[in-house]
Amino acid sequence: MNYSPSIIEAKWQKFWAEHKSFEPSEDFTQPKKYILSMFPFPSGRLHMGHVRNYTLSDTFARYYRQQGFNVLHPIGFDSFGMPAENAAIKNGSHPKTWTYDNIDYMKKEFASLGFSFSKERELATSDELYTKFEQGFIIDMYERGLLYRKEGMLNWCPHDLTVLANEQVVDGCCWRCDTPIVKKEMNQYYFKITHYADELLEDLKKLEGGWPKQVLTMQENWIGKSNGLAFDLLLDEASQATLGGQFDRFDVFTTRPDTIYGVSYTALAPEHPIVSYMIENALLSATVIEQIKAMKNSSSIDRQKEKSGVALGLNVIHPLTHKTVPVWVANFVLMDYGSGAVMAVPAHDDRDFDFAQKYDLPIHAVIKPLEGELDLSKAYTDAGIMVNSQAFDGLNSKAAQAKVIEHFESLKIGQKTTNYKLKDWGVSRQRYWGAPLPFVHCEECGLVMEKKANLPIALPHDIEITGEGNPLEKHPTWKHCKCPKCGKDAVRETDTMDTFVESSWYFLRFCASPENWESQAFSAEQIQYWMGVDHYIGGIEHAILHLLYARFFTKVFRDLGYIEFDEPFEKLLTQGMVLKDGAKMSKSKGNTVDPDAIIEKYGADTARLFILFAAPPTQELEWNDSAVEGAFRFLRRFSERSQNVNTTHVIPIIDHASLTKEEKHARKKVYEALKRAQEVFVERYTFNTLIAGVMEAMNALNEQSNSEIWSEGYWILTSIMEPIIPHLCWELSTTLFGRANLTQHCVLDEVFEVDTLVLGVSVNGKNRATIDVAVGASEDAMIALATAAVEKWLEDKTIVKTIIVPAKLVNIVIKG
RNA sequence: GCGGAUGUGGUGAAAUGGUAGACACGCCAGACUUAGGAUCUGGUGCCGCAAGGUGUGGAGGUUCAAGUCCUCUCAUCCGCACCA
Numbered sequence: 053m054n055y056s057p058s059i060i061e062a063k064w065q066k067f068w069a070e071h072k073s074f075e076p077s078e079d080f081t082q083p084k085k086y087i088l089s090m091f092p093f094p095s096g097r098l099h100m101g102h103v104r105n106y107t108l109s110d111t112f113a114r115y116y117r118q119q120g121f122n123v124l125h126p127i128g129f130d131s132f133g134m135p136a137e138n139a140a141i142k143n144g145s146h147p148k149t150w151t152y153d154n155i156d157y158m159k160k161e162f163a164s165l166g167f168s169f170s171k172e173r174e175l176a177t178s179d180e181l182y183t184k185f186e187q188g189f190i191i192d193m194y195e196r197g198l199l200y201r202k203e204g205m206l207n208w209c210p211h212d213l214t215v216l217a218n219e220q221v222v223d224g225c226c227w228r229c230d231t232p233i234v235k236k237e238m239n240q241y242y243f244k245i246t247h248y249a250d251e252l253l254e255d256l257k258k259l260e261g262g263w264p265k266q267v268l269t270m271q272e273n274w275i276g277k278s279n280g281l282a283f284d285l286l287l288d289e290a291s292q293a294t295l296g297g298q299f300d301r302f303d304v305f306t307t308r309p310d311t312i313y314g315v316s317y318t319a320l321a322p323e324h325p326i327v328s329y330m331i332e333n334a335l336l337s338a339t340v341i342e343q344i345k346a347m348k349n350s351s352s353i354d355r356q357k358e359k360s361g362v363a364l365g366l367n368v369i370h371p372l373t374h375k376t377v378p379v380w381v382a383n384f385v386l387m388d389y390g391s392g393a394v395m396a397v398p399a400h401d402d403r404d405f406d407f408a409q410k411y412d413l414p415i416h417a418v419i420k421p422l423e424g425e426l427d428l429s430k431a432y433t434d435a436g437i438m439v440n441s442q443a444f445d446g447l448n449s450k451a452a453q454a455k456v457i458e459h460f461e462s463l464k465i466g467q468k469t470t471n472y473k474l475k476d477w478g479v480s481r482q483r484y485w486g487a488p489l490p491f492v493h494c495e496e497c498g499l500v501m502e503k504k505a506n507l508p509i510a511l512p513h514d515i516e517i518t519g520e521g522n523p524l525e526k527h528p529t530w531k532h533c534k535c536p537k538c539g540k541d542a543v544r545e546t547d548t549m550d551t552f553v554e555s556s557w558y559f560l561r562f563c564a565s566p567e568n569w570e571s572q573a574f575s576a577e578q579i580q581y582w583m584g585v586d587h588y589i590g591g592i593e594h595a596i597l598h599l600l601y602a603r604f605f606t607k608v609f610r611d612l613g614y615i616e617f618d619e620p621f622e623k624l625l626t627q628g629m630v631l632k633d634g635a636k637m638s639k640s641k642g643n644t645v646d647p648d649a650i651i652e653k654y655g656a657d658t659a660r661l662f663i664l665f666a667a668p669p670t671q672e673l674e675w676n677d678s679a680v681e682g683a684f685r686f687l688r689r690f691s692e693r694s695q696n697v698n699t700t701h702v703i704p705i706i707d708h709a710s711l712t713k714e715e716k717h718a719r720k721k722v723y724e725a726l727k728r729a730q731e732v733f734v735e736r737y738t739f740n741t742l743i744a745g746v747m748e749a750m751n752a753l754n755e756q757s758n759s760e761i762w763s764e765g766y767w768i769l770t771s772i773m774e775p776i777i778p779h780l781c782w783e784l785s786t787t788l789f790g791r792a793n794l795t796q797h798c799v800l801d802e803v804f805e806v807d808t809l810v811l812g813v814s815v816n817g818k819n820r821a822t823i824d825v826a827v828g829a830s831e832d833a834m835i836a837l838a839t840a841a842v843e844k845w846l847e848d849k850t851i852v853k854t855i856i857v858p859a860k861l862v863n864i865v866i867k868g
Numbered sequence: 869g870c871g872g873a874u875g876u877g878g879u880g881a882a883a884u885g886g887u888a889g890a891c892a893c894g895c896c897a898g899a900c901u902u903a904g905g906a907u908c909u910g911g912u913g914c915c916g917c918a919a920g921g922u923g924u925g926g927a928g929g930u931u932c933a934a935g936u937c938c939u940c941u942c943a944u945c946c947g948c949a950c951c952a
Contacts, residue, residue, distance in 0.1 A: 269872065270947060273949095280952080385950085471951075665881095672874095679879090731884095740880090819888095860887080863933060
């Protein structure tokens, strides 16, 4: 058979579409698999990263269908977001039109790759129906206090004119456009993700084994739990007087209570309320105020370059020694962690040390190393023996931490405290193309949530996108409404939501059956059956943002009573990037490969085969045009050699004993490939080795000419390969076997039985020869053969011992 | 600085402590062909005519046996990073 991918691929894609071949069953008594890859943003065209992502999930989905599972393999589009608006500014297109045109095109690309997605559950997160359910959840969360509004200093991207979550600030710049962010004070909506900080951290343990370690570590670091001591520092009387009696103390947090006697100054963040008060009331000189303002306004990158600060002329009382300690303002103290104030122990903290050096502040050593002398040219941050610490002298500093905390607690001047780096998730965006926050501002009632019956609060179509400000804010009528509570004139919230909100629950929405798609977001029964996601596949770039938010939503939905589990994704597979010429494919580098062009030239099966063959999924994949050719040539051979196969509807029964050596070898290779398939799909995911095994089997089949063995081989190999190269395999399987072979197969042990074994013979662990031994040969006989084979290396030596590894090798240990 | 990953032929890679380099790409030689950027056959880690030697970033160690386990170290990549 001539291999014509364009013909057979179109044929089977049409067949699958017409027969709705990949819709999951509503029979919830069947065993299920939920296979999901992270859905794409509809940017217009698929790139090779997408092809890799969806080829992986499709391969799992098709495998499990063959194994008799009810498989949910859905797809959607994460279709809100800034690029649609950017395109509107650039081309004058409407964000909606642009988005849905792109979706249409990308759906065609999906189909041309033969992905076995459920069509009936396809969604775009910008669909009004999706917005409706999402806004409902937002209202639930607001009622629970999990969504709130507060004034705060925010990351503002001056290019995109929107706020960004901390997670969306990369190296001080906007994660999308790389513009350095600035701080801006704004009223914003927040999700109370910190309420779940501890559970999000603790439940990472449940994911061990199913998630890559790297991702677990990244999440752990991001949540950033640390235990320590929080206590108040009392301002001395003079300082209280300076502050007009407005402040008498401030709160600090330390993870090193064992260094408490080493405190030689304290430092406040430039944004600290005491500092603000002093600026507002002109309690500082104009120069100092300028310095502090400069600290505040400097970008987070500049702030990290060099430590700077200034003394405030205030003093606090050390809680244990009662000595006076000066108060400084310092740029390295962060307002949004802990209380925005620190006790400084320069002898035992690198930052405090640098600062003390610069401003010539005293350095009191209170920990000495277990061995050797204390080096005062730098901070000693390790554990050691406490000194100059009154009653604590001589204690191991590590062990004494709890004792110091107890001491503070017994004096009622401090307490054990846990802090997290994780901050609440700011979700408002001053953009048009997003889901509106379902709130109304009423002069009488204040902030009022919409009635669920009024949802969705949909976006107006007639807007003008200029790139400046929020188009919803500028729309003539949209924001004017009646207060849902009192009915008087009111104003709609014009902020829309961060698009990470949509991707935080889309995997739940996919569980909804098409028949109640319109009426409810999902049902408990459907969720219970389909969740959790058995295999979740996507890029490592979502290790923190998306995966943390999705975990958070899952816990919230559980607490709202919608679902009954804690974690959404059982197994996470993070695929490596697709590279060309050693670099990530990108338009700016001009090293992209267009999937459509590859499909047109070689077909989807070639693209899929190459992508899975060139590297294991988690590793980077280097694009190689000639290796793609190689994949194509394999498919052609696979297709053409099918002429050796007899048509049959059952697997041939073969009398193994009567076969020639080549025939036996061919069968062995085929069944080895089958064994490997079971291992690869279930445990290892190293599809490259599976494909190699199938190639070996093909090579072995080609060494013999028994048509029964060809038939058995193709019966099994087309089944193993169907998840990878579905079009060709459906074609071959249909023509040859009436598709009866696309199912589970048993490994026949008889094909692995052999008469003779090839053993390696090594001398002192170095391989020297190979021998053929009969199965069942005695150890003595094997040793005799082995020693004879390596005689040359044994001359004038004494054999100390011999080690026989069954079916593998004989190692002769010699001396002299 | 902290955390993680990776390091094996000319290239992508394989090897679940037991014959390193499977399977491919590329390259070389041959066959077929009007032709070959098609197809088929054979070869291909390195040094060497060969016998043989040598070889998984480097140095040690454990073991009868190490790419694999342990210690140290170098390089590259990724993530986090003034979090008190």
